[in-house]
Amino acid sequence: MxxxxxxxxxxxxxxxxxxxxxxxxxxxxxxxxxxxxxxxxxxxxxxxxxxxxxxxxxxxxxxxxxxxxxxxxxxxxxxxxxxxxxxxxRNMPQKLSLNLDIKTPQPPKTYTYDLSNNMINPDNFPFSIWAKLSRDNLAHKRKELMSVAPANGLFELREAISKHLSSFRGMRVDPNQIIVGAGTEYLYGILIQLLGNDYRYCIENPGYKKLLQVYQQYGVECVYANIDGNGIMPGELHDKHVDIAHICPNHHFPTGITMPASRRYEILSWANEESGHYIIEDDYDSELRSHGKPLPTLFSIDGCEKVIYMNTFSKSLAPTMRISYMVLPVHLANRFYEHLAFSSCTVSNIEQYTLA
The missing domain is CATH 1.10.10.10 (Winged helix-like DNA-binding domain superfamily/Winged helix DNA-binding domain)
Known part of the structure; x- marks a missing residue:
């Protein structure tokens, strides 16, 4: 009262x-x-x-x-x-002090010679071209820039990627098989949602250590599979009872090995043994070659929809350009549109139009 x-x-x-x-x-x-x-x-x-x-x-x-x-x-x-x-x-706790003990990441150390693989000389980035393309889009695509992009990314960018893969990698890919996202780590999360958490993943040993952290963060089981001079060994995939092999056949990190055709068909044969076997083909720097043409991708010689192709623009443009994409087999693309198309694309429209 x-x-x-x-x-x-x-x-x-x-x-x-x-x-x-x-x-x-x-x-x-x-x-x-x-x-x-x-x-x-x-x-x-x-x-x-x-x-x-x-x-x-x-x-x-x-x-x-x-x-x-x-x-x-x-x-x-x-x-x-x-x-x-x-x-x-009356039961509410007192407001916390603003002097919180938050352990933020330490700034990176500085070295006389930095040989890390995620740096770029700013002089090598085409700032003037990127700025011109951005201005053109801001002037002529105002309505499109304010429209919500579909979950898989703008069609213009997916179409441009499809044409690039056709001319450069010999891959016949429908734009609707392509999913654009803000970095490969985000796309790995999409893949796990798409495939489920019950699969046993493997990564190459030696290999990119961050992959293990990513998979563990998503709560899936992940083990190492050893490589030899031709890449990951099929016997390791059998012995460790894995379902999904995450490999870099075209330019292995960090050894630089290129998997020969014979080993590629062995890996594809393993994938075809079980309905739940898949290969994640990480083609992270295929645009960069010191000589000759790259070997055909596993995706392009796979006739049974067992290969998921991953790539990024981190190497061809800049590591801070957080735009990556994956190409899904048709049945996984349909599963994506059925179950995950409600989400929003994580890359801004202006960046997608400029990149396209």
């Missing part, structure tokens, strides 16, 4: 950077949370509050309206404004 009488509120406001109604709102809210204004207390009318504090009734109205919308006070017809009963307020 509302308390009898009403409490005249007196405040002093001096902060010119915050709107006056917001200062009134903050002051009353603070008094409610601290218990100075108890539940059921009747607040002054807008007119008396404004007159007592030397401000307009509109200011008080705006403050009261905000407090009502957040549930701190309520109004009764012809009776006035009252403080609400806030269930659980």
């Amino acid at each position: 509302p308390e009898e009488g009403k409490k005249m509120l007196t405040y002093t406001f001096t902060n010119k950077d915050i709107p006056l109604y917001e200062q009134v709102y903050n002051a009353i809210k603070s008094d409610i949370l601290s218990g100075q204004l108890r539940p059921g207390t009747k607040l002054p009318s807008k007119r008396s509050f404004a007159s007592h504090n030397g401000m307009s009734t509109i200011t008080i109205q705006n403050a009261y309206d905000q407090l009502i919308s957040e549930g701190y006070i309520y109004t009764l017809p012809r009776k006035g404004y009252f403080v609400s009963e806030l269930e659980g307020l």
